[in-house]
Amino acid sequence: MDLKSWTLLFVGFTFTLYLFIAWRSRVRDTSGFYVAGRGVPAAANGMATAADWMSAASFLSMAGLISIMGYSGCVYLMGWTGGYVLLALLLAPYLRKSGNYTVPDFVGDRYDSNVARMVAVVCAIFVSFTYVAGQMRGVGIVFSRFLEVDINVGVLIGMAIVFVYATLGGMKGITWTQVAQYWVIITAFLIPAVAISIKLTGHAMPQIGMGSELLGGTATLLDKLDQIQSDLGFGSYTEPFIGAMWDKTNVFCTALALMAGTAGLPHVIVRFYTVKNVRAARWSAFWALLFISILYLTAPATAAFARYYMIDSLDGKSAQELPGWFEGWEKTNLIIWLDDGDGRVQYRGANPKDGRENEIFRRGKLEGAEVAAIREGHNEWLASGGPENSPAAQGADGRAVLRDLKLSGPDRDIIVLASPEMAELSTWIIALVAAGGLAAALSTASGLLLVISSSVAHDVYYKVVNPQATERQRLRVGRIVIGFAVVIAGLFGIFPPGFVSQVVAFAFGLAAASFFPALVLGIFSRRVGTVPAVAGMICGIGFTASYIIGSVYGGMDAWCFGIGAQGIGVVGMVINFAVTISLMPFCPAPPARVQALLDDIRSPEAEDA
């Protein structure tokens, strides 16, 4: 069977499985719809949380990012796991004990104000939509690469699947589907990683293989990688704080912003509402991070292997010697080779020791026709004498064109997508990776859509607009909202707004600067009232948003201690804490109703809960 048939088989099988699970777990009440009837066992909730958390970006792009960033890739690894420690210790058990359905629900009750509730709803919806748009796009990309259908058709298929299982089963359907999706994701990620580890180092554990000697060589993988990288001008792989972008301040702030942001993301927090009691919420945080860490401990190994393998199999090779996967991915223009006329690939970084120019590029946002035009110009330039004959040569040096567009090096998504081919695995494993990418995107999308639905149907409709609504009305509104949300998310996937890819990273900064301090202070301080909390949220999010917009679009200097847009959420968070705490003594303390709520979440849970 060829790749396309295998992919169809795997995708068809997994999609049928998801729909079957959804049918089995369809629900009839709001508790089932919002929090899966609070009956999810801790370990299952851990798996669902892990699948919810591991998005198309973690699955497809993270290993590639680390591969290119080397040491600095740790900001994602640490940021997206360390946040769970904050979540487990500072938030999850208390929020579960409060017995609410959503994050805005807790904010509204704790600060005893519908204004605070609405601010939280807006934040939750904004964060969720920016995030979900990327997921739907991811579904479309996987479909188009592996099944050769149009990206938009892929998005529509993804929408239809999510629509069915999210409206039928709500949180319950989503949870059990995510449990299945977790296993698809992790199998698809581990098999190529183990295979490539055995191939390069002979160790089956990628985490050990990464530190081991290369087969048939005398140096360890990391030593060898450091040496090649410096020779070719990429900078050492393991050495920290290379370049101004990732100096110590920025690595520190970005990691911390991602951690606090993770702890403040509503679609992750809401998962802890689905378990039976506080004890289960604590265990479920442990299971979640354990299951997540399996992927996050493997990704850096895949990154290092793929980095070594990619340089080793490309640099200095002639067209005949290039590996098979190169040709397949060159067709998609995710990797582009523009030769200087010597017939051999030179893959180089910014300042290589031999001073030769890089010849490996990617398409970025260029259309196929634009890439073809650049290739044509480049060939014309070569044919008319190229470097020796310039400036009289015809055409244009494509390497200079792409370098100026900042498109040096292959597309980072190739690292994971091509890793089975790099390890020379059979086609069915490549198809499994496609199914894994889809599972990662769908599981995250469905979790986010539920947050949007519950924020609108529970916090806006039931708590503010129509408090007399019956169970049936609330359920109907929840289903209608989720349907609308799927359609909007799909539209974002088909017509991606240019800012989305950047905004997703910044969603963390915004969550760190808004939700995180409000929730932590709401639990750990009895004194903080409504006004200081709302003022803190507004100052934190206002500062962070304007700094990000200013530095990304306005060309503003990084005037705040040299911190880039990715790490500025930390400063926003500090501002939020500072504003709230300094206003606190001048504003009234929360009323007795809120004090009773705090007494309750601060005492040990009763035996039978």
Place this chain on the structure above:
Amino acid sequence: MRYWRANAVFMAVLLTVWAVVGLGCGVLFADSLNGMTVGGFPLGFWFAQQGSIISFVLLIFVYALGMNWLDRRYRDDAESDGE
């Protein structure tokens, strides 16, 4: 409120470990730790990409065990005090 105080102290200890291992060994001292090599890894690099994650998992494990024990202990106290 002895329960709440015990809870807060326990949490503060764990968060200190979290900060020292993750942000300390992984970022702040990474350059000096990289001078040492353990099992083929420069140590700072290992903490940043492997050690920190392993320690995070262990921290939540210890927290869940410890807090559930605290819950049980203070629940029993509260019940015997109340009678």
